[in-house]
Amino acid sequence: MLKASRINAFYGGSHILHGVDLEVPVLGRVAVIGRNGAGKSTLLKSIMNAGPTVNGEVRWEGQSIASLPTFKRARLGLQLVPEDRRIYQHLTVRENIQMAAYATAPGRKPIPAQEIVDRFPMLQPIAERGGGQISGGQQQMVAIARAIACRPRLLLLDEPTEGLAPAIVEQLAVSVRELCQAEQAALLLCEQNIWFARQTTDTVLVMDAGRIAFRGSWQEFDADPDIKQRHLAV
């Protein structure tokens, strides 16, 4: 479904990604893990054309999307939840979710906000609260809920567990797994939390200094303890 080939990405003169290849099949669930600064966020932004200068090929269902701006990629069904969540502080949680209508593909109806709230137990008590009056974990839930409301074909999550308490991380893993399944959405996840990545994906790529150092199943990842030592230890 998504095929990125030989991706090089740059911030000004800094060369961040070096010839990265990545594929997410229909209904695939792929994690990219790596240390701080490895280039994970840059990879997601490169796929969405949302920041770095990129060369290489990005194909969506066989068609090149390399020349498309971010909003057109979103309307094709690619939904990025960035690390900083981008919650509208002066809108309520419900209104934040309703904003999904503006990023949904033409011809597809967004999921109504009430239906989304019903499906996220954590959102029910805070649906009428302001976006600036909820915790970081709640903001993360709202950001993911808003992306799901667009009925994405591919959900791209950038470090969703950052700063969240372990109990919230567990709830988030359940919600992400269930919603991707219910909505038939594929998942591309960038994470440092290996537990969360393992709960929500079946293929893992290890990124180190802007290159993919390993790709395989979690079983293959576990079978090679050297990978952790060489590419993930700090």
Ligand SMILES: Nc1ncnc2c1ncn2[C@@H]1O[C@H](COP(=O)(O)OP(=O)(O)OP(=O)(O)O)[C@@H](O)[C@H]1O
């Ligand atoms: N806007 C920017 N301008 C210049 N350099 C940047 C910019 N954003 C990121 N970088 C640099 O690009 C490299 C990769 O950063 P990136 O955020 O992609 O890594 P990451 O793996 O997502 O790390 P983290 O887990 O800390 O978010 C780092 O060296 C970072 O300093």
